[in-house]
Amino acid sequence: xxxxxxxxxxxxxxxxxxxxxxxxxxxxxxxxxxxxxxxxxxxxxxxxxxxxxxxxxxxxxxxxxxxxxxxxxxxxxxxxxxxxxxxxxxxxxxxxxxxxxxxxxxxxxxxxxxxxxxxxxxxxxxxxxxxxxxxxxxxxxxxxxxxxxxxxxxxxxxxxxxxxxxxxxxxxxxxxxxxxxxxxxxxxxxxxxxxxxxxxxxxxxxxxxxxxxxxxxxxxxxxxxxxxxxxxxxxxxxxxxxxxxxxxxxxxxxxxxxxxxxxxxxxxxxxxxx
Amino acid sequence: xxxxxxxxxxxxxxxxxxxxxxxxxxxxxxxxxxxxxxxxxxxxxxxxxxxxxxxxxxxxxxxxxxxxxxxxxxxxxxxxxxxxxxxxxxxxxxxxxxxxxxxxxxxxxxxxxxxxxxxxxxxxxxxx
Numbered sequence: 079x080x081x082x083x084x085x086x087x088x089x090x091x092x093x094x095x096x097x098x099x100x101x102x103x104x105x106x107x108x109x110x111x112x113x114x115x116x117x118x119x120x121x122x123x124x125x126x127x128x129x130x131x132x133x134x135x136x137x138x139x140x141x142x143x144x145x146x147x148x149x150x151x152x153x154x155x156x157x158x159x160x161x162x163x164x165x166x167x168x169x170x171x172x173x174x175x176x177x178x179x180x181x182x183x184x185x186x187x188x189x190x191x192x193x194x195x196x197x198x199x200x201x202x203x204x205x206x207x208x209x210x211x212x213x214x215x216x217x218x219x220x221x222x223x224x225x226x227x228x229x230x231x232x233x234x235x236x237x238x239x240x241x242x243x244x245x246x247x248x249x250x251x252x253x254x255x256x257x258x259x260x261x262x263x264x265x266x267x268x269x270x271x272x273x274x275x276x277x278x279x280x281x282x283x284x285x286x287x288x289x290x291x292x293x294x295x296x297x298x299x300x301x302x303x304x305x306x307x308x309x310x311x312x313x314x315x316x317x318x319x320x321x322x323x324x325x326x327x328x329x330x331x332x333x334x335x336x337x338x339x340x341x342x343x344x345x346x347x348x349x350x351x352x
Numbered sequence: 353x354x355x356x357x358x359x360x361x362x363x364x365x366x367x368x369x370x371x372x373x374x375x376x377x378x379x380x381x382x383x384x385x386x387x388x389x390x391x392x393x394x395x396x397x398x399x400x401x402x403x404x405x406x407x408x409x410x411x412x413x414x415x416x417x418x419x420x421x422x423x424x425x426x427x428x429x430x431x432x433x434x435x436x437x438x439x440x441x442x443x444x445x446x447x448x449x450x451x452x453x454x455x456x457x458x459x460x461x462x463x464x465x466x467x468x469x470x471x472x473x474x475x476x477x478x479x480x
Contacts, residue, residue, distance in 0.1 A: 111418055112392065112393055112418055115393040115395065115444060116444070118395060118418075119393075119394075119395040119396065119443055119444065122395045122396055122416075123395075123396055123440075126396060126416075131421065134420075135419075135420050135421045136418070136419050136420070137418045137419070
């Protein structure tokens, strides 16, 4: 297996990856994606459809190519090196740069991959990155391990919808007990946000859908039951719209109204952009 | 600014493309030196198909560098009669020779180019 990396200068994420490969005695060739433009442009033309850019249209680095797979972004590459495709469902493209990394979901960690998941977080934090961790109420024991080990700088507890919609939206069911534990962990953590994201997902028929305001209200009711605190600070937040029309400010008011039936302090949170 | 080139033998547009009339009446179109400097090293050019028609001000191509994807805004209305196939394998020609070998496409124009800028006016626009 011949590993090629496309990296940049003064790129901490690239350094984290190179250090890991070196620690595992995995030989690699690194090209500067701007300095070695002739080499990179050949690679880019071949793999352009697989590569992504951030919200400012910048190509994310490092990029990894071992002849079998091409992976982009330090989180995704390390996840692949640690566990192949096993962590694909819980490590996605980070929506934040500049010393932070996001789109890592502890609740989506498959059973049996806990050690790989923790190893990933250790590599990222040891390399100086601050992790914004997602959770959705499932796997509170693993969440507790992550938080106690200091492997997350910020926690986003996302209540995907009513419990009956969790399999469709989150990929698995959530129990009242797990949600209760997760809410308690989030409330005890220094930097956490409890939110009901209103994002596009695939419904039972495979069509793009979003939770309705009434369903957001059910999610808020679930949060009330899990926390026992009607004054719980919680948010509704517009998530990625996918193929659906974006939510308007007026739309979000309806979601807030529904959530406030159970959590009077619910507010609308503006999506983070970086 | 001092090292940027603004050849006098062609017209320019605020979208940072140039257009030069050929003897056969068609117009050669490309990006300016200023544009290539802003883009950084070009790694991919997505050119239109020949036969495609565009209005002035429409995007006719995407030019990609590591740091940005930029639309090429046409300075003239017309039909694309040829594209620079060399750019598929050598996109960096846009950086190294934007006014020569790095041309983007050739256009059978609908208009006369009166709404475009001369070199001095474009240079002033860039300097502003």
